[in-house]
Amino acid sequence: MEFLLVGLEETLNITTILIIAGSVFLGIFFGAIPGLTASLGIALLLPFTFGLGPVNGLAALLGMYVGATSGGMISATLIGIPGTGASIVTTFDGYPMAQQGKANRALSLGVFASLVGGVISMILLTFIAPLLARVALMFGPWEYFALGIFGLTIVVSVSSNNMLKGLIAACLGVFITMIGQDPVVATPRFTFGFGQLEGGFSLLPTLLGFFAISRFFMDVSTTDKLAPAITLDNKYKVFPPLGDIKKSIRNLVRSSFIGTWIGILPGAGGSIASFLAYDRARKASKTPEKFGTGHSEGVIASESSNNSVTGGALIPLMTLGIPGDMVTAVILGGLLIHGLQPGPMLFSNNAEIVGSIFIGLLFATILMFIIQSGLMRYFAKIIKVPKHILLPVIIVMSMVGTFSANNRIFDLWVLIIFGFIGYILIKNKFDLAPLILGYILGPIIEKNWRLGLMATNGDYLPFVTRPVSVLLLTVAVLSILYPIYKSKRAAKKSA
Amino acid sequence: MMNSDRILAVVLFLFSVFMFVMSFSIPPGTLGTGTAGPSFFPQIWAVILAVLSILMFIKSAPEDSEYTHKGLIQSLREYKKVIYMLSASLAYIFLLGILGYIITTLLFLIVTIPVLAAEAKVNKLKILFIAAAITFSTYVIFQHVLNVFLPAGRIF
Numbered sequence: 167m168e169f170l171l172v173g174l175e176e177t178l179n180i181t182t183i184l185i186i187a188g189s190v191f192l193g194i195f196f197g198a199i200p201g202l203t204a205s206l207g208i209a210l211l212l213p214f215t216f217g218l219g220p221v222n223g224l225a226a227l228l229g230m231y232v233g234a235t236s237g238g239m240i241s242a243t244l245i246g247i248p249g250t251g252a253s254i255v256t257t258f259d260g261y262p263m264a265q266q267g268k269a270n271r272a273l274s275l276g277v278f279a280s281l282v283g284g285v286i287s288m289i290l291l292t293f294i295a296p297l298l299a300r301v302a303l304m305f306g307p308w309e310y311f312a313l314g315i316f317g318l319t320i321v322v323s324v325s326s327n328n329m330l331k332g333l334i335a336a337c338l339g340v341f342i343t344m345i346g347q348d349p350v351v352a353t354p355r356f357t358f359g360f361g362q363l364e365g366g367f368s369l370l371p372t373l374l375g376f377f378a379i380s381r382f383f384m385d386v387s388t389t390d391k392l393a394p395a396i397t398l399d400n401k402y403k404v405f406p407p408l409g410d411i412k413k414s415i416r417n418l419v420r421s422s423f424i425g426t427w428i429g430i431l432p433g434a435g436g437s438i439a440s441f442l443a444y445d446r447a448r449k450a451s452k453t454p455e456k457f458g459t460g461h462s463e464g465v466i467a468s469e470s471s472n473n474s475v476t477g478g479a480l481i482p483l484m485t486l487g488i489p490g491d492m493v494t495a496v497i498l499g500g501l502l503i504h505g506l507q508p509g510p511m512l513f514s515n516n517a518e519i520v521g522s523i524f525i526g527l528l529f530a531t532i533l534m535f536i537i538q539s540g541l542m543r544y545f546a547k548i549i550k551v552p553k554h555i556l557l558p559v560i561i562v563m564s565m566v567g568t569f570s571a572n573n574r575i576f577d578l579w580v581l582i583i584f585g586f587i588g589y590i591l592i593k594n595k596f597d598l599a600p601l602i603l604g605y606i607l608g609p610i611i612e613k614n615w616r617l618g619l620m621a622t623n624g625d626y627l628p629f630v631t632r633p634v635s636v637l638l639l640t641v642a643v644l645s646i647l648y649p650i651y652k653s654k655r656a657a658k659k660s661a
Numbered sequence: 662m663m664n665s666d667r668i669l670a671v672v673l674f675l676f677s678v679f680m681f682v683m684s685f686s687i688p689p690g691t692l693g694t695g696t697a698g699p700s701f702f703p704q705i706w707a708v709i710l711a712v713l714s715i716l717m718f719i720k721s722a723p724e725d726s727e728y729t730h731k732g733l734i735q736s737l738r739e740y741k742k743v744i745y746m747l748s749a750s751l752a753y754i755f756l757l758g759i760l761g762y763i764i765t766t767l768l769f770l771i772v773t774i775p776v777l778a779a780e781a782k783v784n785k786l787k788i789l790f791i792a793a794a795i796t797f798s799t800y801v802i803f804q805h806v807l808n809v810f811l812p813a814g815r816i817f
């Protein structure tokens with residue numbers, strides 16, 4: 167546990183704390199505005215963290231992550247529209263509470279539940295991650311190949327409502343990485359003689375193109391008529407009523423454990439965690455009929471679980487180098503850009519970074535609580551920022567951010583083209599999460615397949631005889647086949 | 662009838678065939694050949710994508726399409742706006758290296774904000790003000806606070 171002390175040493179200074187506070191603030195802003203997500207916020211922030219160094223740069227990304235995850239509840243409660251996907255469940259009880267004139271209570275409960283969820287998941291992260299890293303040290307290319315396949319299939323089967331389109335999106339993501347040098351011996355592929363293509367499509371234009379620019383094209387066709395927000399009165403209390411908290415200690419702890427567990431599983435994110443926690447809370451409640459009518463337990467279950475996903479999602483990222491969801495895929499990019507290779511070696515080579523990520527996450531959670539509690543009245547107003555001010559800022563930030571990373575105009579062309587492709591895909595009801603994961607996992611899968619074969623002189627057997635590898639591959643195959651089987655059976659039943 | 666999912670399926674199929682064919686011109690790796698070589702994965706993924714796009718073509722029966730229900734005029738008007746935005750973005754990149762960050766950004770915002778604000782009916786003076794405010798505040802933040810290198814343009 168000495169890495170925590172080192173982390174504390176690295177993080178406990180005015181600059182780092184101010185950076186975390188600032189990015190948490192921005193994150194709450196991103197979370198609160200419907201349509202702006204945590205992944206977009208982190209992707210936009212990424213290029214501006216280059217100059218900060220790894221500790222401060224990662225602190226900024228974590229602050230954005232924590233802030234955005236929690237900020238989503240502001241619009242969920244006040245206008246009944248979730249600011250991020252993770253706060254959908256908060257609308258079930260938060261919005262009715264606000265309509266009944268209890269907006270203050272709903273928000274203070276939500277902020278408090280977010281704090282508890284964040285802290286519990288951070289504690290679990292501190293215990294689980296080093297253990298898993300020790301196990302992962304024994305992994306060879308065979309296990310990593312299986313992990314990549316596992317990650318990809320789980321994501322496709324869970325995060326997309328149309329599995330076929332999810333698979334196609336993942337394929338397209340993999341193809342983006344095929345262009346340029348191959349990951350093992352750097353043979354140029356599909357460059358068609360263009361020198362610019364040899365470097366491949368880098369992370370920033372790809373991410374920002376699919377997240378930010380595609381929205382720019384989407385939003386020219388949508389109107390932004392939001393429901394009038396419920397206003398907060400001036401007596402916003404920082405702490406929720408003690409009675410409410412006392413009654414829900416079990417609920418808080420259970421939901422936080424559910425959230426952390428869901429966070430660890432690849433593919434499943436905040437929205438699934440909060441649905442599950444809400445369901446469990448209703449089943450365990452003495453008054454299940456009150457759920458959905460503005461019940462405080464519902465808000466607590468949703469907000470503690472979706473915030474505890476943050477710590478859980480960092481576990482596979484840091485120990486295995488495999489991102490569990492969209493947001494951690496972007497954070498993975500952040501680690502790589504700062505020259506850090508996530509995986510079990512991170513714990514032995516960069517213990518100070520590991521420690522500062524843990525401590526940074528804790529600080530971000532506490533600062534999120536302080537900032538939200540103190541400034542709630544002002545955040546309640548920003549959800550009405552008009553689109554024609556917001557989008558131009560995002561576009562300009564994407565362009566400048568992309569350009570500044572490599573000072574290449576070529577990256578800007580890529581940004582716009584990918585944005586347009588993203589727009590076409592969204593229009594045809596494709597989910598872009600599998601695409602980004604294909605982009606991240608594709609090279610991991612290919613590299614380890616080839617390294618594995620080279621190590622055994624072309625013998626395929628280790629892929630299916632090494633226990634961890636065979637287990638992961640079996641789960642991967644099942645996760646694709648099970649939904650098909652289930653829908654076939656459902657079709658038979660209805661016929 | 663062709664709906665947009667079918668058209669996309671055909672495009673994806675052609676793309677996968679193209680990638681499959683092109684993968685044969687990848688030079689063989691110095692280390693590892695055959696299934697461990699650099700052209701094995703592009704071929705595997707191309708085959709997977711081809712199969713998936715055929716499945717998508719079959720599954721996207723014309724009656725499933727939203728575009729057969731939605732008014733064609735509406736989607737055409739929407740596409741006109743999207744093409745407008747796309748051209749504006751491409752022009753922005755093209756001009757960035759010539760006119761520099763401030764002028765290009767200002768111009769870009771002046772032509773795109775009215776489209777984004779279509780429903781809100783913002784008057785011209787306000788658009789100019791918003792565009793100028795965004796341009797200068799981002800310039801100051803990027804250039805002087807974050808020390809980000811911005812293209813200065815060639816003509817100044």
